[in-house]
Amino acid sequence: MVTARKSTVPYPPDRVPAPPPRQPDPIIHAGQSIKDWLNHYWQKLNLPANELNRLAITQDRQEYMRWTGKRLQSMVLGCYCYLPAPRLPAHTSTRGRKPALTMPLPTFEEALQLHLPSHRHLIFIEPDMQPQSIEVTVAHELIHLADRVNGTPRRHRHHGYDSIAADEAAITGYGLEELRRLLHEESVRREGMRRQRRPIRYLYECPNCGKQYPRTRRYAQAVSCSKCDKTYNSRYRLALRV
Numbered sequence: 252m253v254t255a256r257k258s259t260v261p262y263p264p265d266r267v268p269a270p271p272p273r274q275p276d277p278i279i280h281a282g283q284s285i286k287d288w289l290n291h292y293w294q295k296l297n298l299p300a301n302e303l304n305r306l307a308i309t310q311d312r313q314e315y316m317r318w319t320g321k322r323l324q325s326m327v328l329g330c331y332c333y334l335p336a337p338r339l340p341a342h343t344s345t346r347g348r349k350p351a352l353t354m355p356l357p358t359f360e361e362a363l364q365l366h367l368p369s370h371r372h373l374i375f376i377e378p379d380m381q382p383q384s385i386e387v388t389v390a391h392e393l394i395h396l397a398d399r400v401n402g403t404p405r406r407h408r409h410h411g412y413d414s415i416a417a418d419e420a421a422i423t424g425y426g427l428e429e430l431r432r433l434l435h436e437e438s439v440r441r442e443g444m445r446r447q448r449r450p451i452r453y454l455y456e457c458p459n460c461g462k463q464y465p466r467t468r469r470y471a472q473a474v475s476c477s478k479c480d481k482t483y484n485s486r487y488r489l490a491l492r493v
């Protein structure tokens with residue numbers, strides 16, 4: 252569908268990321284099984300111990316969106332986000348003064364380094380999944396993390412069929428078919444839950460081609476059929492059927 256005007260933005264625009272303050276230990280807002288799988292796969296992937304205090308995991312979508320400053324689609328079952336170190340303030344406002352941020356001497360304690368700007372690893376894991384899916388999702392997101400730490404981040408070409416899926420199978424011992432089945436089951440389940448919460452109540456139809464547009468809410472403004480015209484066209488204005 253094409254909206255008549257663009258005054259409303261469908262999703263909140265990206266916000267400033269607000270990750271949790273760093274601590275000596277990783278921040279894990281998640282259940283015990285996630286802690287266990289995290290330890291297990293952190294070791295299996297040979298991830299360096301000094302990246303641990305840059306890690307934060309949550310199972311709360313709202314919290315994750317605050318941390319990353321980005322929207323998390325409701326169908327997403329797991330997510331890894333690499334947050335680069337915030338830039339040090341440039342010394343433009345300092346006239347002749349030395350910048351306030353001087354590097355600590357090597358004798359400073361490790362704990363003090365927690366206050367220095369650093370990159371972060373932010374992970375979301377959907378809580379409402381089968382135990383096997385929780386396990387493989389933790390492994391999956393840690394593969395993204397390992398890629399980043401090794402300086403070779405990969406994008407998905409096809410979930411469940413690409414080189415990331417092959418690595419996931421190798422590290423977890425699950426077969427590729429099994430991983431695809433789990434992914435499919437969780438997606439179907441999640442879609443069903445979403446439908447339950449937001450049932451389709453409205454059916455719109457194009458007066459020209461008859462294409463139907465099921466909606467959970469009414470359109471707030473006039474919309475026209477995108478199949479008949481890419482831009483808004485009042486001739487193809489959608490009509491409410493139910």
Ligand SMILES: [Zn+2]
Nearest residue numbers: 391395407415
């Ligand atoms: Zn992924």
Ligand SMILES: [Zn+2]
Nearest residue numbers: 457460476479
């Ligand atoms: Zn149409």
